[in-house]
Amino acid sequence: MGERAAVRPWRGMVAVAGCVALQLGVAAASVDARTRAAALVALAAIAVALSLRQAMGGLQSRALRLAIVGPVVFSIVLTVVLTLDAGVRGGALLR
Amino acid sequence: MTGPGGPPVEGAAALPPGRIGMAIFLGSDVMGFGGLLLAYALLRAQASAWPAPSLRFDRTLAAVLTALLLASSATMTAALDAGRAGRPAVRGWLLATAALGGAFVGGQAVEFGALATRHHLGLAADQAASIFYVLTGFHGLHVAVGVVILLAVSRRPARESLEVVSLYWQFVDLIWIVIFTVLYLLPVLTHG
Numbered sequence: 349m350g351e352r353a354a355v356r357p358w359r360g361m362v363a364v365a366g367c368v369a370l371q372l373g374v375a376a377a378s379v380d381a382r383t384r385a386a387a388l389v390a391l392a393a394i395a396v397a398l399s400l401r402q403a404m405g406g407l408q409s410r411a412l413r414l415a416i417v418g419p420v421v422f423s424i425v426l427t428v429v430l431t432l433d434a435g436v437r438g439g440a441l442l443r
Numbered sequence: 444m445t446g447p448g449g450p451p452v453e454g455a456a457a458l459p460p461g462r463i464g465m466a467i468f469l470g471s472d473v474m475g476f477g478g479l480l481l482a483y484a485l486l487r488a489q490a491s492a493w494p495a496p497s498l499r500f501d502r503t504l505a506a507v508l509t510a511l512l513l514a515s516s517a518t519m520t521a522a523l524d525a526g527r528a529g530r531p532a533v534r535g536w537l538l539a540t541a542a543l544g545g546a547f548v549g550g551q552a553v554e555f556g557a558l559a560t561r562h563h564l565g566l567a568a569d570q571a572a573s574i575f576y577v578l579t580g581f582h583g584l585h586v587a588v589g590v591v592i593l594l595a596v597s598r599r600p601a602r603e604s605l606e607v608v609s610l611y612w613q614f615v616d617l618i619w620i621v622i623f624t625v626l627y628l629l630p631v632l633t634h635g
Binding site: 399409412416422424 | 467474487623624
């Protein structure tokens with residue numbers, strides 16, 4: 349158990365680094381911009397989720413984890429909604 | 444432990460105060476970064492023109508800085524592992540983490556210097572420059588504070604201090620992944 353627990357964090361780190369390396373590859377790829385943007389955001393989301401999971405491993409309390417995850421989710425939702433709203437009002441979206 | 448004027452609070456004694464304090468701090472800090480990222484997104488969505496990032500930013504330097512932070516995350520994990528196992532290597536790993544964090548801050552200073560001298564971009568040059576400096580500077584400040592904390596903890600690395608500083612450092616790293624994606628990678632798609 350102890351041996352396995354010691355190995356796991358390194359696997360998480362490698363996965364996060366792999367996501368960021370993939371992001372660099374996607375940014376330079378010759379695919380259309382919308383597909384690349386979706387891939388970049390998806391890879392960032394995976395990397396952040398993995399990092400968050402790793403960072404909160406030592407908290408040992410669901411309430412404390414929620415104290416961090418709650419504001420993260422709230423910030424993401426607020427940013428997406430208000431940016432879409434600004435984009436629509438500014439005419440950059442739904443044209 | 445008992446609740447206010449009453450029965451024992453189940454599990455309350457198991458929560459170290461350092462971790463509770465850090466969780467509350469990080470929860471509020473997320474809102475700070477969220478506000479800045481929201482400001483960036485709104486400025487970008489409402490701007491009729493936005494400067495091409497390739498003309499200003501050195502993406503290679505940003506990628507190197509990202510690699511430094513990811514490496515520091517790995518050394519922090521190694522320090523935590525060593526601390527939990529009671530190995531003396533913990534101090535070395537903490538100092539390595541602090542060195543990588545210091546290199547990140549140094550690299551950011553180089554980037555800011557290049558922007559100011561080569562591109563004549565001050566804090567108030569335009570909206571893009573302002574939000575860039577504020578967002579990356581705010582994060583850089585977190586890294587610099589983290590380096591100071593790491594150096595302080597490395598002098599006497601207690602288990603609880605390690606858990607708290609590890610939580611802070613991993614959080615600073617994951618915020619950078621978001622900033623790197625939003626500021627350096629996504630704008631390339633619209634400007635090339």
